[in-house]
Amino acid sequence: MGILVVGSIAYDDVTTPHGRVEMSLGGSATYFTAAASFFSPVRIVAVVGEDFDVGALGFLEARGVDTSGLAVRPGETFRWSGSYGEDMGEATTHATHLNVFQDFRPVIPATHRSEDYVFLANIDPELQRSVLDQVEKPRLVICDTMNFWIDGRRDALEKLLRRVDVFVLNEAEARDLAGEKNVVKAARRILDLGPSRVVVKLGEYGVMLVGAHRILRLPAYPVEEVRDPTGAGDTFAGGFVGCLAESGDDSYEGMHRALLAGTVTASFNVEAFSMTRLREIDRQAIDERCRHLERVAGWRPWAAAVPPGC
Amino acid sequence: MGILVVGSIAYDDVTTPHGRVEMSLGGSATYFTAAASFFSPVRIVAVVGEDFDVGALGFLEARGVDTSGLAVRPGETFRWSGSYGEDMGEATTHATHLNVFQDFRPVIPATHRSEDYVFLANIDPELQRSVLDQVEKPRLVICDTMNFWIDGRRDALEKLLRRVDVFVLNEAEARDLAGEKNVVKAARRILDLGPSRVVVKLGEYGVMLVGAHRILRLPAYPVEEVRDPTGAGDTFAGGFVGCLAESGDDSYEGMHRALLAGTVTASFNVEAFSMTRLREIDRQAIDERCRHLERVAGWRPWAAAVPPGC
Numbered sequence: 001m002g003i004l005v006v007g008s009i010a011y012d013d014v015t016t017p018h019g020r021v022e023m024s025l026g027g028s029a030t031y032f033t034a035a036a037s038f039f040s041p042v043r044i045v046a047v048v049g050e051d052f053d054v055g056a057l058g059f060l061e062a063r064g065v066d067t068s069g070l071a072v073r074p075g076e077t078f079r080w081s082g083s084y085g086e087d088m089g090e091a092t093t094h095a096t097h098l099n100v101f102q103d104f105r106p107v108i109p110a111t112h113r114s115e116d117y118v119f120l121a122n123i124d125p126e127l128q129r130s131v132l133d134q135v136e137k138p139r140l141v142i143c144d145t146m147n148f149w150i151d152g153r154r155d156a157l158e159k160l161l162r163r164v165d166v167f168v169l170n171e172a173e174a175r176d177l178a179g180e181k182n183v184v185k186a187a188r189r190i191l192d193l194g195p196s197r198v199v200v201k202l203g204e205y206g207v208m209l210v211g212a213h214r215i216l217r218l219p220a221y222p223v224e225e226v227r228d229p230t231g232a233g234d235t236f237a238g239g240f241v242g243c244l245a246e247s248g249d250d251s252y253e254g255m256h257r258a259l260l261a262g263t264v265t266a267s268f269n270v271e272a273f274s275m276t277r278l279r280e281i282d283r284q285a286i287d288e289r290c291r292h293l294e295r296v297a298g299w300r301p302w303a304a305a306v307p308p309g310c
Numbered sequence: 311m312g313i314l315v316v317g318s319i320a321y322d323d324v325t326t327p328h329g330r331v332e333m334s335l336g337g338s339a340t341y342f343t344a345a346a347s348f349f350s351p352v353r354i355v356a357v358v359g360e361d362f363d364v365g366a367l368g369f370l371e372a373r374g375v376d377t378s379g380l381a382v383r384p385g386e387t388f389r390w391s392g393s394y395g396e397d398m399g400e401a402t403t404h405a406t407h408l409n410v411f412q413d414f415r416p417v418i419p420a421t422h423r424s425e426d427y428v429f430l431a432n433i434d435p436e437l438q439r440s441v442l443d444q445v446e447k448p449r450l451v452i453c454d455t456m457n458f459w460i461d462g463r464r465d466a467l468e469k470l471l472r473r474v475d476v477f478v479l480n481e482a483e484a485r486d487l488a489g490e491k492n493v494v495k496a497a498r499r500i501l502d503l504g505p506s507r508v509v510v511k512l513g514e515y516g517v518m519l520v521g522a523h524r525i526l527r528l529p530a531y532p533v534e535e536v537r538d539p540t541g542a543g544d545t546f547a548g549g550f551v552g553c554l555a556e557s558g559d560d561s562y563e564g565m566h567r568a569l570l571a572g573t574v575t576a577s578f579n580v581e582a583f584s585m586t587r588l589r590e591i592d593r594q595a596i597d598e599r600c601r602h603l604e605r606v607a608g609w610r611p612w613a614a615a616v617p618p619g620c
Contacts, residue, residue, distance in 0.1 A: 086491060182535070184533075184534050204493075208532075214606075215606050216606060216608065217516075217532070217606050217607055217608075218608065219518075219528075219529065222525050222527070223494075224494050226492070256611060296525050297607060298527075298528065298566045298608075
């Protein structure tokens with residue numbers, strides 16, 4: 001089944017202890033799409049400036065991504081600049097130039113409105129809601145957010161969440177939104193706001209999915225060289241939603257498999273700057289690493305094959 | 311098979327956001343034994359002062375623990391006083407009175423020297439090594455430590471580690487000992503020091519086991535009310551080693567099951583102060599929670615039974 005994603009496309013300047021890149025392709029919708037397209041057809045709706053090199057999305061089109069929903073507006077593309085310290089945790093933002101993204105009002109083309117899976121990447125919750133007003137009856141609405149909206153647009157976010165099936169956020173955001181330190185209790189409180197599933201990203205410690213009747217956990221893939229964490233969350237979401245759309249299995253077991261796919265896709269992404277790894281890997285590499293993570297997590301303790309170096 | 315444990319017995323004064331206890335039964339050997347005795351026979355070697363209420367160990371003797379290796383010395387029992395903040399992370403130590411523990415030189419009784427499993431709880435690495443000099447050929451030597459010894463007695467610790475099979479430590483300790491931020495790489499470096507398995511405790515995020523050819527991960531049990539983390543690490547080790555001794559299975563699969571047993575036993579312990587929960591639960595409660603954690607971790611996605619409240 002197909003996926004509609006609405007979010008940002010950006011140029012990033014990123015500094016980590018491993019180096020620096022400037023004007024590299026970034027943005028929540030871009031990372032999500034690069035990951036999801038390994039699994040399912042994706043249509044992307046976003047805005048870029050006249051400075052944007054549309055050819056940079058060629059690797060996505062080659063994987064069947066529909067970029068016809070891309071709006072090119074006068075002005076410059078969204079630009080983000082940030083850095084990571086030795087612990088590779090939260091980024092420090094140095095500059096955010098919204099540019100053309102400032103006036104982004106997502107318009108969903110008629111051809112895009114009947115996708116089964118809708119992913120609302122991290123943008124203003126008002127805009128996320130406007131997307132839901134335009135689409136037909138999606139099978140599953142998955143939504144991301146960030147502290148900026150939790151702190152500044154809580155009402156709009158809560159209004160949105162009533163229409164969201166799966167809400168994806170990180171641990172600090174979950175605690176912040178719920179006003180509760182214990183992450184399991186925080187997730188349960190967020191369930192009360194509307195979503196039937198809350199996915200809490202735990203960074204290097206993996207991910208937790210909380211539903212009304214079950215909790216699922218999955219460790220992160222044991223990456224030994226994290227060079228650039230930018231886009232890890234969106235790449236996780238891309239693999240997760242991509243896998244769900246591929247299998248059509250929204251059961252807890254299907255969700256657990258999708259957490260695995262998202263986790264593994266994100267593990268590749270952090271190994272190099274920008275989208276380097278997402279460009280060069282293929283589905284087979286993802287599948288092999290999924291089999292390995294299944295062994296690490298104890299799903300297939302009997303399996304003998306071990307990828308080199310693991 | 312049986313377990314020999316050598317470590318501390320203490321009286322603890324503990325303050326957490328949920329309350330305070332004074333002169334409560336504590337110590338690494340005590341927590342370990344309380345946990346391990348659910349699974350296997352345990353013989354404990356430790357020292358207490360004349361003030362110690364030996365009757366307080368009655369609940370362990372009722373579970374078949376051999377306390378004949380307990381030395382009662384003139385003076386007071388080891389006393390520790392500490393507190394935990396809102397995040398329930400590392401304890402802040404307010405006072406450590408070694409008392410009779412100051413001159414503890416473990417003497418292993420002849421009846422205790424042929425146990426198959428030897429657990430060296432967190433004491434001076436020189437003393438840990440002296441235990442190994444006294445025992446016959448154990449099947450598995452498992453060892454814990456703390457930052458204090460890593461920073462202050464590194465040579466003695468490294469000398470000890472050449473004779474240890476499974477080394478258990480927490481994440482900060484692993485990074486400190488290895489001089490490496492990435493926890494997987496840190497664990498690999500520690501393997502080079504001697505142990506064939508390194509178990510890295512990740513607190514609320516679970517546990518990781520690293521061997522030469524495999525990595526195993528297990529999430530923590532999703533506890534919703536942590537009231538006192540004291541003894542969590544030793545309780546984990548107790549369940550882990552207890553399960554290994556019960557099954558006799560030292561394969562990676564057996565180790566993964568033992569990580570599960572340790573994790574679950576520790577999850578009970580943190581729900582109340584001191585050893586309250588370890589006194590009142592039984593093996594059935596542990597087994598039920600193990601089945602639940604297997605579902606959370608995805609080992610048995612098909613299992614239907616869910617304990618109340620989960």
